[in-house]
Amino acid sequence: MSEKLRESLSAAMDGEADEFELRRVMDEAGKDRVLRDTWERYHLVSAVLAERTTDTSLRSRDALRTRIWEALDYELAEIEAENVVTEIEAPVAGGASSPWMGRAVGFAVAFGVAAAVLFGSGVLEEQPPGAGVAVLTVPDAGPDRVDDAPALTHEQDLTRNNAYVMHHVQQTGLNAGGMLPFVKMVTFEKAPEVVVADEPARSE
């Protein structure tokens, strides 16, 4: 036990130790019986000087301290025993609202959400590489080419393809989560009007 620690102890006794010093000396006193005994003697001297001692014997003081802890330990043991009994009885009385059920429900919900996210993102990743804003440049099929069979087949393919791409772009916009894809999707919905307006010029 260093002299510095004992000086800190003396200052702590008078309430004159700063916060850091106080914590340090209390930490040490918690571990060091010799330091605690010194603390006890410093207080005993103070009490003797102030003439407020009824018994200066350290032995009787130790005996009193032991009696207090025995009584408290007995009480704490009784409380712990009561708690154990309560915990054993709790599942019967608690029913569905028991902590175990709460955890199980929480896990099920978390699993469901995780599965939906993983499955949903997996589907979106399988989209064809053509799905995007670039399809805006694909010419729309006009009803004026219905009499040309080969052309009609080609036109129908284009229409179907365009509808397919449009559907996936919309899905991407809805499922992507960010604001930007959603904006793109909204822009895309207006695009066919523009394309249709340009179409007659290109047909000529």
Add this chain to the structure above:
Amino acid sequence: MAEDTDRELVRRVKKGDRAAFDLLFSRYQQKIQHLVARYVRDQDEVLDVTQEAFIKAFRALPRFRGESQFYTWLYRIAVNTAKNYLASRSRRPPGVDVDIADGEQMDGGDYLRDVESPESSLARDELREAIDAAIAELPDDLRSAVTLREFEGLSYEEISQVMDCPVGTVRSRIFRARDTIDQRIRPLLRGDAE
């Protein structure tokens, strides 16, 4: 401030630190026992009531919010415990409560001689003589510092003004005085503790 030390100890006890409770016990056991002796005259009863007061304090500590000083709170518990003890034995407590300042009073009083056994009285007198002798042999600056602290109850700041020296010097002087006294009394207490 002394309350800072108590607050720190209380905080530790609340966290389950038993050593901190031992330090609180060492700090206030004499004061509480002295206070209880004003209500109860028999030494064994004084010990029983003191024990009960500390047990009650330990139980109630989680509810202690620090709005009053710890000693004031502990003092009330001790007074109530003593009064309840007397009531349970159909004995009347003193007509007027012992004031907290009276509990601190440096007057031993006749009641102390009723409570003390001849052996404990002798031990106390012997200890007091050793302390007085140690203080008398201290250098002037140490004796003045410890006297102003222990008898006058001045703070380090106040002592530094009285003695016209820095607070750090006061702190060091008080410690060195206590250390000297401690070395003097340790042999007297050693046989007792073993």
